[in-house]
Amino acid sequence: MAASGNAFDFKLFKRLLAFTNAYRKTFYFVAFAAIVMSGLAILRPYLLKRAIDESILPRDGESFFIFLSLMLGVLFLEVLFQFAFVFYANWLGQNVINDLRVKLFKLMTSFKMQYFDKSAVGRLTTRAVNDIETISSIFSEGLFMIISDLLKMAVIAGFMLYQSWRLALIVFIILPLILYATRVFQRAMKVAFEDVRNQVANLNSFVQERITGMKIVQIFTREETEYAEFKKINEKHKKAWVKTVWYNSIFFPIAEMASSVAIGLVVWYGGLNAAEGGVITLGLIVAFVELAQMLFRPLRQIADKFNTLQMGMVAANRVFAILDTKSHIADEGDKLLENTNGExxxxxxxxxxxxxxxxxxxxxxxxxxxxxxxxxxxxxxxxxxxxxxxxxxxxxxxxxxxxxxxxxxxxxxxxxxxxxxxxxxxxxxxxxxxxxxxxxxxxxxxxxxxxxxxxxxxxxxxxxxxxxxxxxxxxxxxxxxxxxxxxxxxxxxxxxxxxxxxxxxxxxxxxxxxxxxxxxxxxxxxxxxxxxxxxxxxxxxxxxxxxxxxxxxxxxxxxxxxxxxxxxxxxxxxxxxxxxxxxxxxx
Known part of the structure; x- marks a missing residue:
């Protein structure tokens, strides 16, 4: 499948998810942990708001201690579920790629010799080792992290609207800019990562062949020629990666600037309202500053995680291309060659x-x-x-x-x-x-x-x-x-x-x-x-x-x-x- 502007291939993704069926309980637990983490995310800002408005400003030390204890308890639960989430997401990813690699290798051992005649050893090695390893990041750093972040953002956005629709709207005004930038970024990175994987495969293939045939290289004094050719291939590899760095360099400053503008507007509007005796309290302003950061931080990170997901999907596309290869000798015979005369x-x-x-x-x-x-x-x-x-x-x-x-x-x-x-x-x-x-x-x-x-x-x-x-x-x-x-x-x-x-x-x-x-x-x-x-x-x-x-x-x-x-x-x-x-x- 060639690289395209499509940001995500759901058909390919669904096919990859089928490999998690053998680990369904772990899959559901990781999903459950993501939901719990999204709920816990709003508790600390909420408790901080109440601590400021109900304890710090009224100078009630006893209730402040209660709020502090509650925040420590929430923090402990967040750490516990974060640990379980990260561990089991990675565990799931490693088991999936273990099964996928075994299936790929078994399939490759049954291919016709004609397939290997036409396929570079380095390229096949890249598919069986590098690409499959990249697929694991879909589960450890991509899929569940993105789901967790999206859930957090949804819960935070709903909570912000519930607490103060005026401050929430100020924050939401900036969202379309970041969402648009994220969308453009995702499309560009898909094409860029396709190019990266191509260049990695070319580099692996070239290096493997030259190391295997080093005796020929030295016998015919081709060291300088092969060195020059390697530099060209390595330069293409570097340029492919630099393109991804360029896109990152543009996107993340834009996202950071938008986040800072949103927080500044919240402080400006909320501060004026609080100073004039409005409904917005100091605790609510502090809570919204933290909530805004919690809302924009996943949005910035989600693009980075989507990069990881995209690389994993590109790698999955390449691996499934081999799995879909119809290059087998038909093994439909049911007779056993036993006690043969040898004619x-x-x-x-x-x-x-x-x-x-x-x-x-x-x-x-x-x-x-x-x-x-x-x-x-x-x-x-x-x-x-x-x-x-x-x-x-x-x-x-x-x-x-x-x-x-x-x-x-x-x-x-x-x-x-x-x-x-x-x-x-x-x-x-x-x-x-x-x-x-x-x-x-x-x-x-x-x-x-x-x-x-x-x-x-x-x-x-x-x-x-x-x-x-x-x-x-x-x-x-x-x-x-x-x-x-x-x-x-x-x-x-x-x-x-x-x-x-x-x-x-x-x-x-x-x-x-x-x-x-x-x-x-x-x-x-x-x-x-x-x-x-x-x-x-x-x-x-x-x-x-x-x-x-x-x-x-x-x-x-x-x-x-x-x-x-x-x-x-x-x-x-x-x-x-x-x-x-x-x-x-x-x-």
Missing amino acids: IEFKNVRFGYIENEEVIRDISFTVKPGETIAIVGATGAGKSTIINLLNRFYEINSGTILIDNTSIKDFNLNSLRSNIAVVLQDVFLFADTILNNITLNDPSISEAEVIAAAKEIGVDRFINSLPGKYHYNVKERGSMLSSGQRQLIAFLRAYVSKPSILILDEATSSVDSYSEEMIQTATEKITKGRTSIVIAHRLATIKKADKILVMDAGKIVESGTHKELLKKEEGFYRNLYEVQFMTEEAI
């Missing part, structure tokens, strides 16, 4: 990441149970796309993908993916221990099982050489490990999950010869009796595959065993193999 079949499959731009063009092939097939081809031929489609990270345009003669759309999505283990070329490790990166906190996989699996494939030695061994923290993205070590951890992660189907996507492309040898040994163990798909550039690693599929421009152009394909003169595979073999010989 895989692609039938006339077509797919493109971008509409009308196919990267997979009418592909058909079958992988028999327990068979290991390899897929080779130049970069961009569509090899890795097959993995994405088999795991249903993306939906195919046409055709059918079957496992054990059942369409993968008929399987429960979690059941499907839990039976397929993938080792990617670009290994991602979390800032956690090696053990947790292997098990991914799956309680069904014990540390003993992990150690036993590591010993089987020869990874145990390198892990034990690290301080802390299996409890060694690899830091963000596994920065404390070499690329080869990260690859071995990823391989062990797939191994301990005991998959029905194993996919290795360039799994040996980033490792040294020693690590590759360990992976080759492990590959033979893990693929035994399991359906496996191996994608590789290094053809020497797939010689033992039962079948090799050669891809070019999204199509399967050749298939057969290593020996069969080498016999084809001028064949794609033979040309790839000869070029690679000659390159390795030259090295």
Whole structure:
């Protein structure tokens, strides 16, 4: 939803309030506290008026002590209800954003990969962290504070009319000016805060990307260029905030001046009336001075609180935009992939990441149970796309993908993916221990099982050489490990999950010869009796595959065993193999 001049979006607000339903008792208590506080607000000025007129002027010390005690009692109640009001309003806000953040994160984990392909990480982080935190201020500093202030103002205005309609009218004459200024201020601040949130998201996105890719920045000596670009983005961020400061600088002096004028008029008119023996008393004048301040103070603050409310609403608008995103793989299958034979079949499959731009063009092939097939081809031929489609990270345009003669759309999505283990070329490790990166906190996989699996494939030695061994923290993205070590951890992660189907996507492309040898040994163990798909550039690693599929421009152009394909003169595979073999010989 784009920024507009509309001061408030009640539809969005109503939707946000729905998240308070689980805490209805607390919500009602906070509302009750706001009502009580508005009633208590007029008691002190009223008691002060009576104390002056009935005790101080007549010099009645005994009744003055009674009024003083009553004012202290009212003050105590105000403090008590103010404490309860602030605490539970904040408590409610924190619980709402806790529920909202959990719902948002759960939803984001179910999005298609295509959504993340098009969305900046920094921007999504801003939505899930900064924006949701801003929403809490709607309850802690915005909504209930505004309701409380409005109730106070209504009660005070009614009380002022009851006590002296003449003095009340003098005060009310100034109100339209402040109300008009507040209205204009609110409209301007909504647009300004929309710009602020945009610039915050841009800044977060830029900083996150550059920190993540700092190695590239330094390798290509782009420090000064990125610094200059950062200054531009930061300048836009500053200007967006300065605009809000400018509006505040105009509004608050106007409100303060109007309040002072109103109080001056009350003292002037009331003083003349009291001096001439009129109905206005000294106590009433003092009470009206305090009441006028109490009336205008919330009005000045209400604009500031409305700023907070506006920022929260803008943030809520952005968060709900993600919650409304329809970017899910349809999980309508009710079958569980259990005791699978592992037969895989692609039938006339077509797919493109971008509409009308196919990267997979009418592909058909079958992988028999327990068979290991390899897929080779130049970069961009569509090899890795097959993995994405088999795991249903993306939906195919046409055709059918079957496992054990059942369409993968008929399987429960979690059941499907839990039976397929993938080792990617670009290994991602979390800032956690090696053990947790292997098990991914799956309680069904014990540390003993992990150690036993590591010993089987020869990874145990390198892990034990690290301080802390299996409890060694690899830091963000596994920065404390070499690329080869990260690859071995990823391989062990797939191994301990005991998959029905194993996919290795360039799994040996980033490792040294020693690590590759360990992976080759492990590959033979893990693929035994399991359906496996191996994608590789290094053809020497797939010689033992039962079948090799050669891809070019999204199509399967050749298939057969290593020996069969080498016999084809001028064949794609033979040309790839000869070029690679000659390159390795030259090295």
